[in-house]
Amino acid sequence: MKKEERTIKIGPKLLELLSKFGKIELEDVEIEAGELEIWVQPILRAAAPPAKVAVPPKPAKPAKPSAILEAPFTPLIEKYPEKIREVKLGATRSEGGSRGKTITVGGEESMSYYLFEKAPPHPPVIATDVFDMPISLPKAVKMHIKEVMGDPAAWAEMAVEKFGADLVTVELMSTDPLIKDASPKEAVKTVEEVLQAVDVPIIVGGCGDPKKDAEVFVEVAEMASGERVLLSSLTLDMDEAGVLERVAKAAAKHGHVVLAFTALDLNRAKELNRKLYPLIPEDSIIMDLTTAALGYGIEYTFSIYERARLAALMGDEELQHPILSGTTNAWAAREAWMKMGPEWEPRELRGPIWETVTGLVLLLAGVDIFMMMHPYAIRTMKKIIEEFSSMGKADPEKIADWVTVKI
Amino acid sequence: MTEREIKKGVTELSPIEVYMLLPRTNCRECGEENCMAFAVKLVNRETALEKCTELLKEEYRESLEKLKELLAPAVKEVTIGVGSRAVKVGGKLVMYRHEFTYHNPTPIAVDVTDEMPLKALREGEESLLDRVKKIESFTYNYIGRDLRLDMVAVRSTSNDPATFKSAVENVLKATEMPLILCTFNPNVMEAGLVASYKRRPLIYAATKDNWREMAELALMYNCPLAVFAPNDLNLLRSLSKTLLEYGVEDLLLDPGTFPGKGLSDTINNFTMIRRNACKGGDELLGFPLIGTPITAWLEGGDPKEAAWNEAYVAAMLIARYADLLIMHNLEGWAQLPVLVWRFNVYTDPRKPVSVEAGLRVFGNPDENSPLLLTTNYALTYFTVESDVKKAGIDCYLLVVDTEGISVESAVAGRYLTAENIAEAIKESGIEKKINHKYLIIPGLAARLSGETEEELGGEWRVMVGPKDSSGIAGFLKENWPPRGE
Numbered sequence: 003m004k005k006e007e008r009t010i011k012i013g014p015k016l017l018e019l020l021s022k023f024g025k026i027e028l029e030d031v032e033i034e035a036g037e038l039e040i041w042v043q044p045i046l047r048a049a050a051p052p053a054k055v056a057v058p059p060k061p062a063k064p065a066k067p068s069a070i071l072e073a074p075f076t077p078l079i080e081k082y083p084e085k086i087r088e089v090k091l092g093a094t095r096s097e098g099g100s101r102g103k104t105i106t107v108g109g110e111e112s113m114s115y116y117l118f119e120k121a122p123p124h125p126p127v128i129a130t131d132v133f134d135m136p137i138s139l140p141k142a143v144k145m146h147i148k149e150v151m152g153d154p155a156a157w158a159e160m161a162v163e164k165f166g167a168d169l170v171t172v173e174l175m176s177t178d179p180l181i182k183d184a185s186p187k188e189a190v191k192t193v194e195e196v197l198q199a200v201d202v203p204i205i206v207g208g209c210g211d212p213k214k215d216a217e218v219f220v221e222v223a224e225m226a227s228g229e230r231v232l233l234s235s236l237t238l239d240m241d242e243a244g245v246l247e248r249v250a251k252a253a254a255k256h257g258h259v260v261l262a263f264t265a266l267d268l269n270r271a272k273e274l275n276r277k278l279y280p281l282i283p284e285d286s287i288i289m290d291l292t293t294a295a296l297g298y299g300i301e302y303t304f305s306i307y308e309r310a311r312l313a314a315l316m317g318d319e320e321l322q323h324p325i326l327s328g329t330t331n332a333w334a335a336r337e338a339w340m341k342m343g344p345e346w347e348p349r350e351l352r353g354p355i356w357e358t359v360t361g362l363v364l365l366l367a368g369v370d371i372f373m374m375m376h377p378y379a380i381r382t383m384k385k386i387i388e389e390f391s392s393m394g395k396a397d398p399e400k401i402a403d404w405v406t407v408k409i
Numbered sequence: 410m411t412e413r414e415i416k417k418g419v420t421e422l423s424p425i426e427v428y429m430l431l432p433r434t435n436c437r438e439c440g441e442e443n444c445m446a447f448a449v450k451l452v453n454r455e456t457a458l459e460k461c462t463e464l465l466k467e468e469y470r471e472s473l474e475k476l477k478e479l480l481a482p483a484v485k486e487v488t489i490g491v492g493s494r495a496v497k498v499g500g501k502l503v504m505y506r507h508e509f510t511y512h513n514p515t516p517i518a519v520d521v522t523d524e525m526p527l528k529a530l531r532e533g534e535e536s537l538l539d540r541v542k543k544i545e546s547f548t549y550n551y552i553g554r555d556l557r558l559d560m561v562a563v564r565s566t567s568n569d570p571a572t573f574k575s576a577v578e579n580v581l582k583a584t585e586m587p588l589i590l591c592t593f594n595p596n597v598m599e600a601g602l603v604a605s606y607k608r609r610p611l612i613y614a615a616t617k618d619n620w621r622e623m624a625e626l627a628l629m630y631n632c633p634l635a636v637f638a639p640n641d642l643n644l645l646r647s648l649s650k651t652l653l654e655y656g657v658e659d660l661l662l663d664p665g666t667f668p669g670k671g672l673s674d675t676i677n678n679f680t681m682i683r684r685n686a687c688k689g690g691d692e693l694l695g696f697p698l699i700g701t702p703i704t705a706w707l708e709g710g711d712p713k714e715a716a717w718n719e720a721y722v723a724a725m726l727i728a729r730y731a732d733l734l735i736m737h738n739l740e741g742w743a744q745l746p747v748l749v750w751r752f753n754v755y756t757d758p759r760k761p762v763s764v765e766a767g768l769r770v771f772g773n774p775d776e777n778s779p780l781l782l783t784t785n786y787a788l789t790y791f792t793v794e795s796d797v798k799k800a801g802i803d804c805y806l807l808v809v810d811t812e813g814i815s816v817e818s819a820v821a822g823r824y825l826t827a828e829n830i831a832e833a834i835k836e837s838g839i840e841k842k843i844n845h846k847y848l849i850i851p852g853l854a855a856r857l858s859g860e861t862e863e864e865l866g867g868e869w870r871v872m873v874g875p876k877d878s879s880g881i882a883g884f885l886k887e888n889w890p891p892r893g894e
Contacts, residue, residue, distance in 0.1 A: 012855055053847065066624075068645075070647050070651050071651045072643075073651075074644070102537075115673070115677070116677070116680060123703065147757040149422070179740045210856070231515075231779070237821075239532075240822075243685050264819045265819075292818055297746075297749040298815060299753075299788065301506070301754050304728070305505075305506050305758055309507050334817065336877060337746075346741035347741070351717065352742035352745065357745060359720070361725060362721050390672070393673050394674065394677065395673070396639070396640040396665065396667040396671025397667070397671065398639040400667070400707065401639055401667060401707065403593075405591045405593060406564070407566070408522070409703075409737055
């Protein structure tokens with residue numbers, strides 16, 4: 003993030019100049035020439051040379067046209083040199099697991115949903131959060147899952163059957179040393195129950211404590227051998243705690259996928275991936291670059307996801323992984339759950355629209371997997387993803403006269 | 410319009426190029442140290458050419474023209490309305506926010522119709538004046554700024570010139586907000602313009618059928634003109650060319666907003682147009698884009714569902730290049746996420762949204778008052794500040810430099826650690842101001858409590874506060890003063 007703040011767009015001539023002096027002071031910001039180049043060049047390359055365009059000819063004395071002057075539209079198509087890796091989640095019986103179906107994400111060759119250029123090979127998918135213990139949830143969410151709270155297997159079934167989740171995330175919150183400190187054995191049992199309750203691919207979410215997560219993930223990986231679950235998440239903190247290698251190797255040995263989590267920092271995301279490459283196949287890594295809630299930093303998330311996709315397409319191999327968003331974080335925004343004045347009610351809608359908007363703008367930034375919670379938000383996301391599967395459905399007649407319609 | 414070279418992409422523009430065209434007198438009239446510093450600011454869009462008084466001299470006429478060309482945005486900036494409430498739309502320099510910054514936050518217009526009663530006749534009926542007042546007064550205070558709606562779109566559902574004229578007059582009297590006059594009938598449009606042209610409304614819209622009459626009106630009344638060609642980019646581009654030839658300079662383009670089936674076409678049309686303008690230098694498409702999420706209401710059905718659909722379509726269009734939106738709902742729950750998203754995406758990615766780190770004082774704290782801690786992310790800080798002030802708490806607040814990152818992410822990304830908390834405490838001089846050693850940290854930083862006590866040499870006790878700062882008052886009521894060891 004620090005780098006992003008410091009990036010000032012400067013053309014090649016100044017860069018040349020800079021390289022002579024080594025560094026230059028712009029206002030209060032000191033920038034090393036080398037650093038500047040690293041961050042400026044991909045952008046420079048991305049800006050394609052402008053094509054020739056028709057400029058209306060200018061007669062000496064302009065005569066007002068009496069008929070429409072034809073000026074046909076040709077979309078500007080870019081061809082990127084590289085693409086996002088494909089990652090498969092879940093495994094069927096014949097593949098060594100027990101899932102009813104598998105899900106493949108990634109493989110994009112263009113910016114998110116530039117359908118005119120290249121449609122994504124796989125639609126984004128939605129994972130629903132299921133907690134392994136009763137937790138406090140916003141009222142708007144709680145009202146929909148009251149009867150399954152504390153029963154992860156039943157919750158998972160409901161998520162798939164009633165809400166239409168493509169995957170289920172088992173959040174092993176009870177393993178947190180600061181909460182219940184449940185043992186890896188207990189966690190394994192919970193995951194096993196969920197695997198039996200539903201046949202979609204699953205994500206296993208840790209508690210965020212690097213050492214504890216490592217212990218739990220290693221045992222879950224062994225129990226669920228061959229199921230190709232997504233372990234959420236592996237971090238640089240794990241590396242610092244000296245447990246990253248053990249977890250990544252266990253995941254690789256048992257054929258799972260890992261979620262590489264970093265906090266809004268592409269350099270750190272790349273660093274973590276570099277640490278993972280010797281330990282686990284490249285097609286078994288998905289990235290989470292952090293989702294900040296709408297109103298609480300979502301613009302960082304939006305821009306970092308767009309930058310990651312663009313850099314990946316331009317050839318940055320360390321960023322060519324599918325991307326996951328913890329869209330549930332939308333509920334961290336107080337506007338999503340707080341009681342406000344009557345003019346902002348009902349909050350039963352304000353909450354889920356908050357999650358929906360958070361998800362949809364990130365869909366446009368290039369997210370492949372959404373972790374979501376509210377059934378209304380999930381329903382809208384699924385509807386849009388379905389609508390975005392193709393173009394050519396707009397009916398001009400339908401809106402041609404919107405101006406006079408009585409609402 | 411002069412035939413000119415294709416504009417360089419903004420990311421390719423160099424301060425040297427700009428510098429070479431400046432007078433290079435280093436006169437400092439612009440307020441900068443020298444001409445090079447001024448050139449850097451110009452390229453970064455942090456100052457305006459007009460500040461260089463030297464440039465206005467005859468000898469620099471050619472340079473000034475060249476500079477104007479060099480610095481012209483890929484998407485033309487068009488002004489609608491007059492005076493302090495006028496809105497500027499477009500003026501976009503880049504396609505992706507991270508490449509530079511998005512300028513001119515998408516104004517949102519909300520509609521009224523010319524058949525609404527001026528004042529409510531029956532209980533529960535919505536009148537024209539009520540609705541205008543509601544649009545005008547809609548506001549939400551978000552981190553110290555008021556988020557508002559910007560314009561009124563007057564739709565002629567009557568298709569009658571006199572009715573439209575009278576409605577426009579009434580709206581003009583009721584508000585200073587800029588207007589959009591919506592009718593495809595040139596006679597009706599002229600009636601509206603006669604009443605309002607001095608306020609420079611947007612004419613909505615020229616179509617393949619009425620473009621000539623609308624162009625005449627735009628020229629006669631000197632108002633900006635919208636072009637409407639639903640899902641037909643060939644027609645849209647052709648109309649743009651035709652109207653430019655006709656002499657109309659301030660255009661806005663509406664490729665149609667299809668809220669249900671066709672939303673993928675909508676988003677792709679907006680994207681294709683903006684790419685051709687920004688990356689291809691296509692001047693016929695280098696105009697602000699209009700999105701009309703209001704079309705979500707054409708589907709009929711439950712009003713709550715329509716408002717829901719309208720809200721997310723609006724948010725998606727803000728993400729994908731709409732420079733102006735026309736909407737219908739005035740529901741707080743549905744407009745709030747749209748207004749907040751607009752604010753967020755239009756912040757300058759070059760500047761961190763952070764506040765200065767250090768010790769803040771609230772109320773009149775004494776040596777027994779609590780010490781709270783938060784990060785220097787602006788949104789976090791202002792939220793905490795507003796809650797502490799609202800509750801009238803006397804306390805100290807230690808703002809730790811987390812490079813402008815919020816508590817949860819700062820803990821995860823190690824921007825908030827036991828080490829920098831301990832350092833912040835030492836540097837703040839708080840130890841001389843209070844005679845206790847209790848530190849209250851945010852609930853989302855609970856993980857750091859043990860480490861922080863250790864880092865502080867075991868002298869301090871760290872108390873884990875609420876996860877949301879709205880709970881600070883309640884937390885202190887229960888836990889302060891601390892009940893000893």
